[in-house]
Amino acid sequence: MARANTFDAIVVGSGMSGGWAAKELTERGLKTLVLERGRNLRHIVDYRTALQDPWQLPHYNRPSQQDRAAQPIQSTLYLYDQSTKQHFVNDLEHPYAQAQPFNWYRGSHVGGRSLMWARHVFRYSDLDFEANLREGTGVDWPIRYADIAPWYEHVERFIGASGENAGLPQLPDQVLQPAFEMNAFEKHIRSRFAAKFTDRKLICSATAVLSREHNGRGPCQGRNQCARGCPFSAYFSSNGVTLPAAAATGRLTLQPDSIVHSLIYDDSKRRVTGVRVIDARTKQTTEYSARVVFLCASTLGSTAILLNSRSSRFPNGLGNDSGVLGHYLMDHHNGGGAVGSFSQLSDRYYRGRRSTSMYIPRFRNVAHREKSFMRGYGYEVYTSRQNWTRGLESAGFGAAFKNEITRPGKWQVYMEGYGETLPYKDNRVWLDPDRPDPWGLPTINVSMSYRDNERRMSEQMMADAVEMLKAADVEEVSGFNRETVPGSVIHEMGTARMGRDPKTSVLDMHNQVHAVPNVFVTDGSCMVSSPTQNPSLTYMALTARASAYAVERLGKGEI
Template identity: 55%
Template sequence: MNPNIKAVKQLTYDAIVIGSGISGGWAAKELCEKGLKTLVLERGRNVEHITDYVTTLKTPWEFKYHGLNTSKDLEEDPVQSNVYNEGNKHFFVRDREHPYIQEKPFYWIRGYHVGGRSLTWGRQCYRLSDLDFEANQKDGYGVDWPIRYRDIAPWYDYAEQFAGISGQNEGLSQLPDGQFLPAMEMNSLEKHFRARVKKYFDGRCVTIGRVANLTKGWNGRTPCQYRNLCSRGCPYGGYFSSNAATLPAAMATGNMTLRPFSIVSEILYDKDKKRATGVRVIDAETNEVTEFYARIIFLNASAIGSAFVLLNSKSDAFPEGLGNSSSMVGRNLMDHHFKVGAMADYHGMEDEYYIGRRPVGIYVPRFRNLGDTASQRDYLRGFGFQGYGEREGWEYTGLTEDGFGKAFKEKLTRPGKWSFWLGGWGETLPYETNVVTLDLLQKDKWGLPLAKVNFSIRENEQAMRKDMQQSAMEMLEKSGFSNISGFDYKYVGGECVHEMGTARMGHNPRTSVLNGYNQMHDVLNVFITDGSCMTSSACQNPSLTYMALTARACDYAVGQLKKGEL
């Protein structure tokens, strides 16, 4: 045998998955369980479940800076330090090592390691409805989704039943019910808020958040311990992550090869076969370049990361980037705008408290622009609220109190007043000029061009934000709260860490990148199921949709392989 042929054979797999975060982990699980020898490429270090959660059991006094960030952190990581702290800093990149260009302020939050942001995500899981899948077609923004709720509903079921999502069914058309584990319990003030909102506001519902934290043992994982230290990694497997759930399932098949420190610089393309043949990989530690080959490729590097790989994969057939005949790769970047709402105090219920640190609050599903006259507003789409009620503890008052001894300790441990926080998460429309491009002159330490991000919200979102604040204040007022204050903390793009849309799905290859099965129009053996694929953003947290779309796309891709279509 020719040595080169032998070498190629050793580097050839049935499938390659680029990225090991939420969608990449799902792709690995599905492809491996369907019998495909699958190579999973992660550009960062390995993180072993439990073993590498090095801060997860630390107490506050064990941290040098008591869990806080330092001035050095703020200087060296001006982006990542907005979301990390001393307890989870190791799960975020260093800004100086991984630069990018902000043409307008945009926070690109990243975790380069096995599991990616599945270790630090917010874990709230909501389904999209046909209100969302039909929105672009009805109001003319973006392009029409090539799927409807009926197409993805059974895959939502499938994803929820494996991941373990706790929540409560409410029978709302704009927020479809799911296959839930028992819901977490609202505290007394939240129950009061739910009852008052139901009484005073037709069509509004307050429910407990639907969250990927287990309320009972599930698929070999232990229930949530109510520590609310999820972003440090959970040694109990109490919340869904690639490391705790999908990657172990993939590994158990014997079909997965996991390769960390593997930066995919480009996807290789054969213009005669009109297929991708593999990927070119730079070793993050040694700079050695290796090519791996496969019959199908799943690109799951995040909305900006996946756009980067496609744009950097240039050839005679695709001089503007792989599968970019539509010029839509990198365009239509979306994120949810938030950091707007209201907070208030509540007097009463002083004999009531709650146990533990519940990892999710309440949720108020969208109630604007539902298709009826009553909910119609002077902007498009809508928003939902997340929030929580709590009693103040020593961290609110104890730091300014004088005293010592038994009486002082008793005073500090006595619960303070009740307060409530209510914040909106709003939909951002798909704008072609919100775009990711490459700067071919500025390079990173691996010689790759830097990503450039140009993103801003527009008049529609600004009008929505005013309503978000006013609506939050109105609901708190009707619910008997006092000292109500609205807030708008001037959201910066990317802060929500819900980047979407840079390789959107659509019917027409001239205006979209992917078809209804997340398959590239131009390159049929490449599938993209991370946030890149989203045609609109809706206002719900999107990760559950990525999970469902990934499982669906894997099922389709393997079926096409078996038919000889790929």
């Protein structure tokens, strides 16, 4: 193999976990190749819509029928519009099959979904890491909070996050910059909660958005245009934070338009020696070699690569001795919640468009076990004043009507629960070689559904949301319990889970493939359960931890 194609480490994927793998491996001395299947997207330079106003965008920033035809899945996402559509794949060019409905939102470019995420960064606790063992569900996590706590801190200190520590054992304290100030309505809700509940708190979310300067990055400007790409580097993305850190070492090679076909396994060495890569534009195949490989291509992407890496030793996919590769797919569900309005505090307003939210940490199945469902949920809470658009459905006209809608309307609140989904074996992904994609790779099939535990939880989500808003004297309270399509929360995880036993898992406690010690998988596919909190911080911490371990073992000649 040509020396130019030889590296110490190869990282597949440049998003949330891939960026961290690149940073940690290069800073620890490894010459590292990062392979990204999508196009290059340069920080700031390529955020072409970041500073545009609606009237400068086609259709006043609304998706067109042509957009929806080309991106029928991507265009259903809440943040999809003319200013963000370039950050999502063309669904027609990147097909996948849905045995059951599953919304797979993807960004095929350098940085991946780290450009478009909601930026919530909460830690998991031992309530989460011990749940499977305690309840006899799935398999036991091979780690506990003490194993990952130093790595949570390591990540938090580097990326910068603002927010408020709740002081609750189920939501461990973090290293945070000062939170963005609550508005008057949120302060009112918070005070009413404190007076009426002993187990429920409204706090400022821990969010990877800077409230002050950090490592040369500017603070948030209150524009709430994050998904366009932040020209101020105020929020964490691979493009703006980890990849530049990796590049600064001089040991990074970033290669876009590189679709990984499979990993190359050498049976005599019992190691992977490299990867096969298809050029996205020419469709030519090239092989690259490395001593260690990190798969960070997203849950479905990494699992597909493992499944497609077949050999006489691994006829069902690399590392799949257990037969669980592709199984136990999870995503959060967010169907239950409530809305309401508030006519008081009409003389209070707020400045800017804060890009963070409020949060109600989990309180179910914490101190007492519920009879109707396992696990729990938290809530994201969003408040604002009604604006002129409230007049769109009104029959009013004339000067008095125009004068009224130019003034802020009532306060309004939207409270949405995010609940844990249990690991079910038949929620899975697999490959169909008879239906190749445009690059000749087998099509990914997805089948996932929510079950009775999630449905009962969602009903309680709605009931609790209604109860809390009414306790806060909110008016016109209305609960909702809508059906959620799996994938819609964009927290897909599982399918290459960690575990203590190679017979029931793919990865060990260090995210290392049990049977192939020089392959690590650190994105969402490694997850063993789907705790209530947003998972991205855990992906990053696990990646940093695995990178340190890999370099240590390489140095000792053990992998």
